[in-house]
Amino acid sequence: MTAIQIIFILSALVILGAAVMVVSTRNLVHAALYLVATLFGVAVLYAILDATFLTVVQVVVYIGAIAILFIFAIMLTRREMRDQGEQLNKGWGAAALIGLLTFGGLFMLLNNWRGVNATAAALPSGFDGVVELGTALVSTDAFVLPFEVASVLLLAALIGAVYVAGTKK
Amino acid sequence: MTFWSDPINFVAQWLRDVFTGWGWNPGLANAITLLLGALVLILFAMLLDIFLVWVERKVVARFQDRLGPNRIGPFGIFQPFADIVKLIIKEDITPAGADKLVYNLAPILSLTSVLLLWAILPLAATIYGTDLNVALLYLVAAGSLGTLSIIMAGWSSNNKYALLGAFRMVAAMVSYEIPMVVALLIPTIITGSMSVKEITLAQGDGGVWFFIAAPLATVIFLISAIAELGRSPFDLNEAESEIVAGFHIEYTGMKFGLFYAGELLHAFTFGGFLAILFFGGYRFFGLENLHPFVGAIIFLVKALIGYWVIMWVKYTVPRIRIDHMLGFNWKFLTPLSLVVLMVTAVLNQVLAGTETWVYALVMFLANVVIGWLTLEALRAYSRSQRKAEEPAVESVAQAAQH
C-alpha cells in the first residue's frame, strides 16, 4: 500500500460518500455543497493522474461556477428556507434497482475486459501536459474543430439562458 | 549546496537524511519533510498576518489623521496580541436556525482559500512551495473557493443581511474573475508559461518588469484584485450603512477573526502577486543574488508596497453602488481587457525575436494608445450623457420657477 494508493482510497471514499449524500439528502443546499465535495475529490483524482490543467479547471469551472450557480438556483426556487417532505418520488425503489443493475453490468463488463489491470507508464522527463493540451486544442490536424464547436455551443447556451430566464419587458 | 547558499533546501535535505537514518522508507521521509515545509510556510504566513493587523490599523489611522494603536509595546506593535485575546474571550454565538456544520466550516474555508495561494508564491529563487505549470489558473481556483466560503457563510447564518451580502459578493466576484483571468493571460503570453517562477525569471536578465510592457494589464489586475478582495470601493458585501456587516454579521469571536485575518492576508497576498507578475517578484537589479533571504526581503517589501496601494485605495475612495460596480465590469473592464489581450497577442507574434527594448517600447506605446482611446471614448460618452440630462434639468428648474 503506497501513499498514492491511500490518497486514492481516501478521495474515492469522499467522492462516493458525498455523491450518495447528493442524491439522498433532503436539504437541497446541502446537496449542492456535497456536490462540491464530490467535485473536489474528482479534482484530486485528476491531480493523481498528472492532469494538472484539468485539476485546476475542475475547481474553477465546476466549483467556482457550476456549483455556485446551483446554489443560486436552489435559493431562487423555493418559498421557505427549509425543504419539507419527501424528496424522492414514488418509483425510487425501481430507480435504485436500475442504478444497482447498471453498476453490476458495468462491473461484469470490466471484469471480462483484458485491459482492466493495465498500469500507467511513467511520465517521460520534460513532459508538459499543459503545452501538449494547448497545442492539440488549436492545431488543425488535431482538435481545433471540436474546440471551436464547443465555443459556439457555449455562446448559444449563454444567449439561450439569458433569453429563457430573463424577464420579458 | 551549502547552508549558506540555499538554507531551505539544505535543511530539507538534512531532515530527509535524518528520517531515512531512522529507518523510514524514502517516500515516507519525503512526505513528512514536505508536510513540515507546508507547516512552516503556513506558520510564517499566519505570523505575518498578525503583523498585518498592526500595519492595517496604523495605516488607516494615518489616512484618517489619527495616531492609531500606540499603547502596547513600541508604536503599539503588540496591539494585535491584545486583539487576539479579546477575540478569544468573546462569547461564541451560533444563531438559532443556523446550519451548524456549514456555519462553522465557512470561516475555516475562507482562511484556507488564502493560505492555498502561499503554496505557489516564490519568496526567493530557492524558497517556494511548489512550481506549478498552471499556477495562474491555480490563483483563480483558490479565489473560487473563497467565493464558496462566502456564500456558505451568508446562507448558513439564517440572516437576510448576511444572505444579501453574500449574493452581492458572489455576483461581484464571479464577474470580476473574467477581467482578472484576462489580465493574468497577458504575462502568460509575454512569458509563454503560466508558472510564476518562469514569469519572475522572464522579468530578470534580458527582460523588463512587465508593468512597462503591460501597464494596462497591471491596472486591470489591481482593480479586479480589489474587487475579488471585497475591499472599498467594492466592499458591497459589508456596506455597513446598508446591510450592517454583510456575510459575517452573525460571526463572533475567533470565527469573525478568521474572516478578518483571511481578508488581510488575502490583500497582502494579492500585493505579492502584483509584485511577482508585474514588478519582478524577488528580483531587484541583481541584489537578490547575494543570498536567498535578501530576495525574500525584497519580495516582502514589494508585496507590502502593493498592499499599501490596496489600503490607499480602500481608505480614500468611497463605496460605489452594486449596479454601477457590475456595469463597470461588464461594460468597461471586460471589453478593455479583451482589447488589450488581443493587441498584446498580435504584437507578441509580430515582435518575436526583436530586441528587448524595442519589444518593451512598442508594447508600452500600444498600451498608451489603447488607454488614450479608452479615455476619449469615456469622455465622449459622458458628454453625450450630460447633453441628454441637461434639458431635463432645465425644465425642472423652469417648472419650479412657475
Place this chain on the structure above:
Amino acid sequence: MIPLSWYLILAAALFSVGLFGVLARKNAIAILLGVELMLNAVNINLVAFWRYGSLASIAGQVFAIIVFAVAAAEVAVGLGLVISVYRRRNTVVADELDLMKW
C-alpha cells in the same frame, strides 16, 4: 501504482449513483445535480484512459475539456429553464410539470 480498474470501478459506481439521483429525485434541480455526477464519472474515465493509454495522443484530456464546456452549457440553460418554469408554475417538482403529458 494504482491499477486502471480502480478508476473504472469508481467511475462506474459514481455513474450509478448519479443515475439513481436522476431517476429518483423529485426536484428538477436535484435531477440536474445527478446529471453532473454522471458527467464527472465519464470525465474520470476519459482522463484515466488518457493516462493509462498512450500519453502522446491527448484526446482523453481534450474530450474532458469539451465535457466541461457541455456541462457548463447544460447547467446554464437547464437552470435558466427551471427558474423560468418556477416563475410561471410556482413549482420545480418534476412530477407536477405535466402540461405536455397527454
